[in-house]
Amino acid sequence: MSLLKPEHLHALHNLPLAAKQAAEGLLHGAHLSRRRGAGLEFSQYRPYQPGDDLRRLDWRLAARSDRYYLRESEVDTSLVVHLVLDATASMNHQDSNGLSKLDYARLLCAALAYVATQQGDAVALTVLHPAGLHHLPPRADARQLPRLYHALESIQAAGRFPDAGTLAPLTARRQPALTVCVSDLYEEGQEMEQLFTRLRAASGEVLLLHVVARNELEFSYRGAVTFEDLETGRQLQLDADQQRRAWQQHMQQWLRTTAQQARTHGFDYYQLTTSEPLTATLREFLRRRSVV
Incomplete structure (x- = not known):
């Protein structure tokens, strides 16, 4: 199962089956907290x-x-597992294998929901979208997974991060939960950090899963390239070979700063690369769920 990479799961074109295949190998021998x-x-x-x-x-x-x-x-000790998925336009970025961050995040959320359901937890889903929040309230019944899969399959990433007014209902009610936020953490100001801080105050525990594409890490482009910001439309032309080292250094510094800030605010932070198997992420989820 560890060799089953996200692009292989995505090629199944069947989200429930992909989620099940990604999760079942780790569920063998697992038990409820x-x-x-x-x-x-x-x-x-x-x-x-x-x-x-x-x-x-x-x-x-x-x-x-x-x-x-x-x-x-x-x-x-069952609890609510609240999956919060970033569906802004930057999540449309594709790795060299053609898998977008949204594709990876969709598979990840589906697999986490499958794991949580098998452990007897109620699962909720909120999709962050500039047009409004798509929210499935927490339930532990047998029909919740099909509802969640359907919602994930219909997601289209677009636009910028929702404004504070749109996000307000997400933190209006205090409810103990393990909140799992899946995002690439691209923001204009500190809107994401502010949301996650409010979520932690409302739910008590936030697990932040940071999705990064391998071609972002390695900057594997060649020659003259035109880059376009997927959320603002701004374009930048540069020579990829000349800028590779500077980009990699800047990227690594940003990742270190992001991780440090997240942990300073009390979030559990975990970086994910779209080309790596989902099993490591699921194993981390199960490890965090095993605490008393």
């Missing part, structure tokens, strides 16, 4: 402490040993 507490499945005993619920005392054990112990159980 669990915490100890009052539940049905017995886990262990622990000594009684003042203030503990007396209803959980094992009176039979107390009668035999003259000591007081509580029965601890394990209960499932």
Whole structure:
């Protein structure tokens, strides 16, 4: 499964099947996050402490040993996984393999939704688009995945990042959740940083998945090239061979700064390259979900 790259999954032209194939190899042996507490499945005993619920005392054990112990159980700790997808025009940028950032992000969100659903979590989706927010409220029922797949398949990236008024409903209600933001983080000012900060305040945990194309990292263009900003339409002509080293240095500095700022604000930050297998990203998601 680790050899199944995003472009191969995208070539299936079947988002549910691609998401399933990307995720199932990692789900083998995975289990729900669990915490100890009052539940049905017995886990262990622990000594009684003042203030503990007396209803959980094992009176039979107390009668035999003259000591007081509580029965601890394990209960499932499901939560809301809120997927937030950037669908602005810059996500239309394609790697040399023809896979756009949006294609990669679409597969990634679908696979993450599949993983979360298999773990018993409710999944929500919000697509950030200048025309307005496309939002699917969190649900854990069997029909949520088809709804989510349909929404992802119909996405078209366009325009600039939504304004503050459009984004306001996204953070209006405080609801504990693991918010997973998928974006290339191209912004004019600090609009994304401000949104993620408000999301963290509203939900409590933000996992930021930064999507970068390999040809952006390597600047693999040759000769005279005309670049166009997909969101503003501005054009720039340059000699790619002459500018490659300066571009690479600038790109690496921007990535370091972006990661540092994200972590300073308390976000979990993870950089993704469109040509790499999705399994590493999914494994990171499962690792973060395994915390108590």
